[in-house]
Amino acid sequence: MASTQSILKKINNFFKWGLICLMMGILIGSATALFLHALDLVTQYRIANDWIIYGLPIVGLFIGWIYYHWGQEVNKGNNLLLESHKNTSILIPFKMAPLVFIGTLLTHLVGGSSGREGTAVQMGGAIAAPFAKWFKLKELEKKSIIVLGISAGFAAVFGTPIAGAIFALEIVSFRKINYANIIPSFLVAWIAHYTCLYWGVQHSIYKVSATASINVQNLLYAVAAGLIFGLVALLFTQCTEFFKKIFSYIRYAPLRPFIGGFILLILFQIIDANKWMGLGIPTIAQSFEVSVSNYDFVMKLLLTSFTLSAGFKGGEVTPLFFIGATLGNILVVILPLPMALLAAMGFVAVFAGATHCVIASIVLGFELFGVPAGLFVSIACIVAYFSSGFDGIYSAQHKTGAKYELYNFVKRISSL
Numbered sequence: 001m002a003s004t005q006s007i008l009k010k011i012n013n014f015f016k017w018g019l020i021c022l023m024m025g026i027l028i029g030s031a032t033a034l035f036l037h038a039l040d041l042v043t044q045y046r047i048a049n050d051w052i053i054y055g056l057p058i059v060g061l062f063i064g065w066i067y068y069h070w071g072q073e074v075n076k077g078n079n080l081l082l083e084s085h086k087n088t089s090i091l092i093p094f095k096m097a098p099l100v101f102i103g104t105l106l107t108h109l110v111g112g113s114s115g116r117e118g119t120a121v122q123m124g125g126a127i128a129a130p131f132a133k134w135f136k137l138k139e140l141e142k143k144s145i146i147v148l149g150i151s152a153g154f155a156a157v158f159g160t161p162i163a164g165a166i167f168a169l170e171i172v173s174f175r176k177i178n179y180a181n182i183i184p185s186f187l188v189a190w191i192a193h194y195t196c197l198y199w200g201v202q203h204s205i206y207k208v209s210a211t212a213s214i215n216v217q218n219l220l221y222a223v224a225a226g227l228i229f230g231l232v233a234l235l236f237t238q239c240t241e242f243f244k245k246i247f248s249y250i251r252y253a254p255l256r257p258f259i260g261g262f263i264l265l266i267l268f269q270i271i272d273a274n275k276w277m278g279l280g281i282p283t284i285a286q287s288f289e290v291s292v293s294n295y296d297f298v299m300k301l302l303l304t305s306f307t308l309s310a311g312f313k314g315g316e317v318t319p320l321f322f323i324g325a326t327l328g329n330i331l332v333v334i335l336p337l338p339m340a341l342l343a344a345m346g347f348v349a350v351f352a353g354a355t356h357c358v359i360a361s362i363v364l365g366f367e368l369f370g371v372p373a374g375l376f377v378s379i380a381c382i383v384a385y386f387s388s389g390f391d392g393i394y395s396a397q398h399k400t401g402a403k404y405e406l407y408n409f410v411k412r413i414s415s416l
């Protein structure tokens with residue numbers, strides 16, 4: 001009798017999580033597809049109507065105002081999801097989804113330099129959160145819901161379901177992973193991915209036209225490149241913290257994006273910043289094929305960290321791809337590896353250093369660039385991860401992870 005009840009319980013649990021993954025994947029995949037189509041439309045409108053950037057201060061004020069009055073509890077963005085995973089008493093309001101959806105579209109409409117991953121992940125988390133109530137989930141199961149929301153959002157927005165599933169598992173602390181989340185995380189990622197494709201979304205494709213032979217010299221070049229990518233990831237993190245501190249002196253929160261937007265507008269009158277606005281996908285694609293400007297990665301780094309710190313919305317990941325790919329492009333001058341390979345290495349390695357998600361970054365590299373580039377991508381990601389400092393772009397991850405534990409271990413040994 002007890003055995004029969006146990007089997008029935010497992011069957012019931014299997015169908016329950018299968019239904020959750022199906023519903024969640026379809027909802028988040030559809031929402032992400034809508035977001036990506038809308039993002040493409042506002043980007044095309046901005047490119048065709050460059051006068052729209054004069055709305056930067058007003059749009060900034062509007063975004064700051066709506067978050068100040070209706071979204072203060074969701075203003076932490078991705079960090080709120082991580083905090084909710086650690087402490088399930090911290091609720092994720094559904095309004096996070098429409099607020100970040102609107103805020104990101106408006107940011108891109110007026111030329112703000114930001115990404116899209118943060119939006120998709122936050123939408124995923126907000127859409128996923130009610131499932132805990134609908135299915136009357138227990139405490140540990142509520143944590144699983146957060147993982148599934150992150151997985152679906154990341155997978156759908158980039159078209160990388162394997163990396164999306166691993167990113168979700170890794171970002172909430174890979175060392176303390178709940179192994180019961182592994183299969184659902186992959187399942188919901190694939191469902192969200194194919195749902196997004198069903199709605200006609202076309203993801204960017206980057207081709208590594210040439211790789212390098214595997215020998216000691218080339219592997220050392222990969223290590224050197226990874227070190228540079230890690231230091232630039234650290235620079236991005238530090239610049240973001242610096243600008244956040246500067247803007248924190250402005251007491252009235254809605255004024256932060258207003259003043260930030262005004263400063264950006266003045267800057268855009270001085271320099272031609274079109275290729276650094278928005279996602280910057282065309283420049284990322286170019287970095288795999290032709291030489292780009294030596295200062296592209298610096299400008300994108302500064303503009304993105306400034307834009308997001310001021311209070312505009314979006315994400316950091318696509319800008320990190322931009323920074324890494326354009327940096328890798330110019331490293332060909334000092335590192336005798338193929339340009340496209342260096343761009344691919346930088347694409348994922350700067351992401352690894354800034355997010356501290358090294359495993360997801362390596363898998364992302366394999367998904368996007370194939371097996372031939374895999375070893376070089378892996379080396380660059382690992383070195384970048386260990387050379388990028390202890391603090392990443394997600395404050396909930398600060399002073400955590402393998403390198404911090406390694407540091408504490410070495411510190412304990414040295415004190416003996």
